[in-house]
Amino acid sequence: MTTAKTIAELKSALPEKSWTQDEDKTAPFLREWRGRWQGSTPFLLLPATTREVAAAVKICARHKTPITVQGGNTGLVGGQIPKGEILLSTARLNKIRETDTDNMHMICEAGVTLQDVQEAADNLGLKFPLSLASEGSCSIGGNLATNAGGVHVVKYGTARALTFGVEAVLADGSVFEGLTSLRKDNTGIDLSQVLIGAEGTLGIITAASLKLFPKPRDSARALVAVDSPDTALALLALVRSGDRLSMFELIPRLGLEYVTRNMAGHKDPFLAPHPWYALIEWEFFGSENSQDLVESILVRATEKGLVRDAVVANSQAQSTALLALRENISAAQKPIGATIKHDISVPIAKVPTFIVRANAAVLKHVKDCHPLPFGHLGDGNIHYNIGQPENMTSADFMALEPQINDSVYDIVDALGGSISAEHGIGILKKSQLVRRANPAKFQMMRQIKSALDPDNILNPRVLL
Template sequence: MTTWLDTVAGIVGPRHLITDPDTLAAACLDWRGRYRGRAQAIARPGSTAEVAALVRACVAAGAPIVPQGGNTSHCGAATPDDSGRALIIQLHRMQALRAVDADNNTLTAEAGCTLAQVQDAAAGVGRLFPLSLASEGSCQIGGNLATNAGGVAVLRYGPMRELTLGLEAVLPDGSVLDSLSGLRKNNTGYDLKQLLIGAEGTLGIITAATLKLFPAPEATATALVEVSNPADALALLHALQARFGDRLTAFELISGLCLQLLARHLPDARPPFMPPWCVLLELNDGGSEAVLNQALAEALCALRPQADAVLARHARERAQLWTLREQISEAQKRDGPSIKHDIAVPLSQLAGFIERADAALQQAFPACRVVCFGHVGDGNLHYNVSYTRPGNVDLFDDEPAVNALVYDLVYAHGGTLSAEHGIGQLKRDWLRRYLPPANLAAMRAVKQALDPLGLMNPGKVL
């Protein structure tokens, strides 16, 4: 008797239908260890046609579909529920670079390509793909698109929404949306790709994308600079933007507690100094690197003459400085669990938010720790809370109260509860609390129109 999984095996080939319990268990656990689900199997298609056939088979069987890329989600967006009915569709095999058009400054990549592979392909033709994340060696382009990933260069280049010209995706009925255009101007009706970008696999499975490339910078200048507080950091940001314009590519805020955790848990990422706050900033430009470094040094001497600062003298020192920023999450993970917030507020409200949120948390949880860092150049903070109780025990019992306190202040300051990590399972109920009813109704209408059976990554976002 032919079973539904026999049909799946016939689509992808028996080798690419995975039912091994250990492999399944790993795919059913999110990166943070917060969410664990169950699934019938994992299917690993090798083409868009196979993805479409899998979706049609799932529709016929009434089986939920969970798309999964590098499984680096912070919000449980790629983890199935506990029903055990889902098919996880992993796109690891879909790693073709379908086109690299240096003259048009575009690259078309399949969704299973890692971010690092796309960066390398761009560099191979003298171009830059500017999305940069700590997980770039393992996160995949499909997941970057599904969560509208941001990273450290949004200040200059924008998030994935702004880096994407065209998209190919399999819709919940198994049809293929083919919009892999490399055009900068294309005003032919609805911009359907923007429905899929940031939808976390709830409206379809992204299988390929045409991405923007940029001239590769000839010169880079990187510095770690002491600041007194977040308001001081913002003053430095505005002063550097006035002097360097869009050559200022990255501007990352790092709290002193972040540096302490790095020194405690990751000796290879030991900070060169231990200020109360610091910023990691980077300039990119054409021309001479020596000239750019000299210009940055002169600017910092004029703007922060008394501050501790380290300017990278070569690529190795630049990588060491960036390691400090990229390893904060790992250092905090080693320190113990935390309640994570990926929030954004307008720059004009950022310092006030941090001051008020810190004070409110200290009043409610006197011994709590706030690990604050992030992409302050675009208003995105990773504002993480731990030790609400002695020894950090029963932390997640306090999560609803902590979230309500933080998110209420975020929205009071004109912000959002999700800047770049998405909604997933983690923030689904909070979205209903803060999003206007008309917005939620429109989102539900789109979901119902495209996925009336509710099979596409159920339990996420809505």
């Protein structure tokens, strides 16, 4: 419970800039951007230093006062929205503390946006490869708490693979100092990796030591029209040779139609419609001619009968426009009404089977609904959105969400997949996790939680 005494102690321990109870200032932190969750809090903490975070958590720990943690508030599973808890925003933890081009690392605070990290790396002549459509708003702390994925996982891995270590304030207010920049360190359990992906339930990440990578000399993007997810899979195998492939995204016709029809400024780059598309990106580091290489790869793919048509971007603007077709699919679905969404992964080779089985299952539940499978085929992560039919109200459609989720997740389980590939569990998928997680894994997660946060004060409603 949040008591007046806790709040009074927080006010006297922290500078005035580091908290607010002003309703107008607090309001944007309480709204999830799609309007799915609306929260409440008696007190918003806005600490500017790790020391302030630690002081605040120490007070909350003494009073067993729960805290919800928020970064950029772009999360899609509701974990960042408080329901009566104190809200701690990392927005003012926004400094880049250290950069090192020899060791190729950057230490930045949790509230720095992903885009600012990318730009800082670029200014050093290096690359930070995590890339999400929300990168202008999401924070590094949130990226690590959710182990974010994005479009470059096929080459660089998820956020945890891009991190040397983190600094975090634990539930008793102590500071875990894990800001290493070592590439090798076998001195026991990697505790930073335990905190990454824990969705703020084990500690508040206050800073991170991030891995930087060589910046490619050049890159190329192409949108390739294909017959089916099976063909896209065969194309993936063909274009993957070498280490140049950095993105491989699957887009169905319906997705392209939504973006070009429902959002201003987007155009179908092909003259004729095609059933499926693969958005492909390559990075080039050597002296090879990138245009020639891409063309030769696509010629080989065409000879094998994998390509219906292809557009290779020949300017930065065209390259950006191709990526925008993929990144706007979710937003472009909004005008058609309610959508039931899934963020699943299966072994890459099983993606086509997943799509066939899931489509059959959901169309059995709702005859005229609009399945929209799209996303990261290169790493087996498909965003499986289902749009409501025109002949049904949103409320009636959403009432079917539990049954539809069960059917989709049963297929995911049968294929050896995951019910949350990159967005996390948050509030949204807790009941599914309880039912579907491996019991030993779930018990270990609970044991770790009760060892590190025995009074359950950090993100108490999230994940477990």
